[in-house]
Amino acid sequence: AQSVTQLDSHVSVSEGTPVLLRCNYSSSYSPSLFWYVQHPNKGLQLLLKYTSAATLVKGINGFEAEFKKSETSFHLTKPSAHMSDAAEYFCVIFLDTGRRALTFGSGTRLQVQP
Amino acid sequence: DVKVTQSSRYLVKRTGEKVFLECVQDMDHENMFWYRQDPGLGLRLIYFSYDVKMKEKGDIPEGYSVSREKKERFSLILESASTNQTSMYLCASSLAETQYFGPGTRLLVL
Numbered sequence: 001a002q003s004v005t006q007l008d009s010h011v012s013v014s015e016g017t018p019v020l021l022r023c024n025y026s027s028s029y030s031p032s033l034f035w036y037v038q039h040p041n042k043g044l045q046l047l048l049k050y051t052s053a054a055t056l057v058k059g060i061n062g063f064e065a066e067f068k069k070s071e072t073s074f075h076l077t078k079p080s081a082h083m084s085d086a087a088e089y090f091c092v093i094f095l096d097t098g099r100r101a102l103t104f105g106s107g108t109r110l111q112v113q114p
Numbered sequence: 115d116v117k118v119t120q121s122s123r124y125l126v127k128r129t130g131e132k133v134f135l136e137c138v139q140d141m142d143h144e145n146m147f148w149y150r151q152d153p154g155l156g157l158r159l160i161y162f163s164y165d166v167k168m169k170e171k172g173d174i175p176e177g178y179s180v181s182r183e184k185k186e187r188f189s190l191i192l193e194s195a196s197t198n199q200t201s202m203y204l205c206a207s208s209l210a211e212t213q214y215f216g217p218g219t220r221l222l223v224l
Contacts, residue, residue: 009154032211034212036215042217043118043204043215043216043217043218044157044204044206044215045215046212046214049211049212051211090156090157094211101147101159101162101172102147102157102159102206102211102213103159104149104156104157104158105156106154106155106156107154107156
């Protein structure tokens, strides 16, 4: 079975410091992986996606993620946190097994302290 | 830009009521999905549809049904609402692997 595990339910950083949100995946195939962000009372927005091209993927708002097959990881990073980054982040794997559906991790809530 | 709209942002219903949640997308996407979101559980797939009049069960279909009479519209139906169906409901559409989400409907069942 294919799945993703987000290793931290909450992460707190200070404004201007780096952000690291961790995600490990499990897949029998070469996966498609995504990070989505959800701001309070807003819908889900696509941050970035990996679909077997470059292993370092750049997304919106200065975020990037690196696909590491040897570690089965897809961690999300940003060099310098901004207050507006406070939100919930979901690591997601795409199951192209006929269902074409996404499987979500449980989410990581990012707090940014002034 | 893809636009996915949901008929209500907030709903309050009573146990046993029949509840309709509507979703409309404007990008001619073939695939549409209904998820529910609960704290600590992420999003879980209820039902999905690849084409008009087609529907497939997701991971948690019990207590729900769906209808897709037109390509742009996908409805989620709670036949007899129960308190454990209090949740945030999210609709999405896609052409390929990237899904685009609506703003969500927060449903409270009393």
